[in-house]
Amino acid sequence: MMNGVGRGASVSLNDLQKSYGGVTAVAGVTLDIRSGEFLTLLGPSGSGKTTTLTMIAGFETPTDGDIAIDGKSVVAMPPYRRNIGMVFQNYALFPHLTVADNIGFPLKQRGVPKAERTKLVGDALELVQLPGYGARYPRQLSGGQQQRVALARAIVFKPRLLLMDEPLGALDKQLRETLQLEMRRLHADLGITFIYVTHDQEEALTMSDRIAVMNEGLVAQVGRPEDLYDRPDNHFVAAFIGESNFLPAVVRGFEDEVVVAEYNGSLIRAISPSKQRDAGMKVILSTRPERIRFADGAVESPAPQNRLNVTVTEAVFAGERCRYMLRTGDGSSIVLKEPSSAAIRRREVGERVEISWSVADTILV
Numbered sequence: 001m002m003n004g005v006g007r008g009a010s011v012s013l014n015d016l017q018k019s020y021g022g023v024t025a026v027a028g029v030t031l032d033i034r035s036g037e038f039l040t041l042l043g044p045s046g047s048g049k050t051t052t053l054t055m056i057a058g059f060e061t062p063t064d065g066d067i068a069i070d071g072k073s074v075v076a077m078p079p080y081r082r083n084i085g086m087v088f089q090n091y092a093l094f095p096h097l098t099v100a101d102n103i104g105f106p107l108k109q110r111g112v113p114k115a116e117r118t119k120l121v122g123d124a125l126e127l128v129q130l131p132g133y134g135a136r137y138p139r140q141l142s143g144g145q146q147q148r149v150a151l152a153r154a155i156v157f158k159p160r161l162l163l164m165d166e167p168l169g170a171l172d173k174q175l176r177e178t179l180q181l182e183m184r185r186l187h188a189d190l191g192i193t194f195i196y197v198t199h200d201q202e203e204a205l206t207m208s209d210r211i212a213v214m215n216e217g218l219v220a221q222v223g224r225p226e227d228l229y230d231r232p233d234n235h236f237v238a239a240f241i242g243e244s245n246f247l248p249a250v251v252r253g254f255e256d257e258v259v260v261a262e263y264n265g266s267l268i269r270a271i272s273p274s275k276q277r278d279a280g281m282k283v284i285l286s287t288r289p290e291r292i293r294f295a296d297g298a299v300e301s302p303a304p305q306n307r308l309n310v311t312v313t314e315a316v317f318a319g320e321r322c323r324y325m326l327r328t329g330d331g332s333s334i335v336l337k338e339p340s341s342a343a344i345r346r347r348e349v350g351e352r353v354e355i356s357w358s359v360a361d362t363i364l365v
């Protein structure tokens with residue numbers, strides 16, 4: 001603890017904007033990142049993630065808006081004075097320096113004496129699980145090991161904020177999953193604030209305390225992984241995180257928190273987490289494929305259910321689960337995913353069947 005402040009910095013972005021000539025990279029991002037939080041900026045390529053991160057680091061100057069770290073505006077402060085660690089996708093290690101000298105570089109820049117440098121570099125190597133690698137050169141390390149060295153270099157000077165831009169993007173899937181777990185552990189050990197950028201929704205869901213979903217230079221929604229998955233605020237988030245079925249409907253009435261909407265002659269009950277809806281309004285119903293069940297034979301849930309009659313148009317056995325494509329009365333498609341079991345009868349193409357799913361799993365977006 002320093003001066004009664006937590007080990008991690010808090011970061012406030014207030015209507016942050018960046019334009020390059022006619023191109024708007026960041027259109028007005030407002031976001032409060034808490035001390036010690038693991039927050040991920042998740043979004044498709046070009047949504048403004050890197051630009052947001054480089055403005056926090058101080059390598060780009062905002063066109064408008066403010067960035068405050070621990071409540072103080074840093075917009076006029078040069079990058080080196082912000083005391084922020086950074087890791088990029090390309091490891092950006094100095095090829096002619098040993099691992100120890102790479103990691104010690106930020107300490108040398110800050111005038112830390114040699115003996116202390118050696119100790120801090122040793123500690124950092126322990127933290128990233130590379131003890132004894134100090135004398136090697138980057139070319140003698142695998143991609144995963146190089147990225148661990150980059151990580152050690154970013155935390156060796158004990159920053160209170162670590163920014164990472166797609167740091168695992170260049171690694172294969174298995175190594176990526178190992179390093180994801182290591183990053184979580186490191187975050188817990190260090191207790192500092194992590195702001196992590198990725199376009200990979202699975203990575204974001206696995207690692208983050210909270211996720212800010214970005215689209216076209218704006219935050220589409222911010223929340224815990226389960227909030228974003230179960231209660232997407234809008235069509236973009238429902239489609240970008242996981243898989244969703246969408247059906248067009250019209251609002252017909254209300255029952256307490258539940259909105260009653262008409263889809264192709266059937267009444268469907270839904271939750272509207274974020275927006276006020278009025279009767280007659282056109283809306284989109286959104287439901288996850290694994291939350292839908294075949295109604296016949298299934299053990300009925302006591303929770304209120306929606307029901308529809310459909311025809312099976314595609315049935316795919318995919319090992320751990322079966323994936324069905326279903327057609328509704330108006331010709332819309334619905335995907336249903338069912339855990340596979342030798343005890344469950346598999347449905348055949350052409351079969352007419354009733355499906356059901358919980359009102360709580362039906363979201364208006």
Ligand code: ADP
Binds near residue numbers: 044050
């Ligand atoms: P992301 O990291 O989410 O892929 P970026 O922040 O890199 O997105 O870019 C957001 C948008 O801003 C893109 O359309 C990109 O082409 C544009 N952009 C980013 N940097 C520059 C630059 N230096 N000059 C012009 N346009 C840029």
Ligand code: MG
Binds near residue numbers: 051
């Ligand atoms: Mg980027």
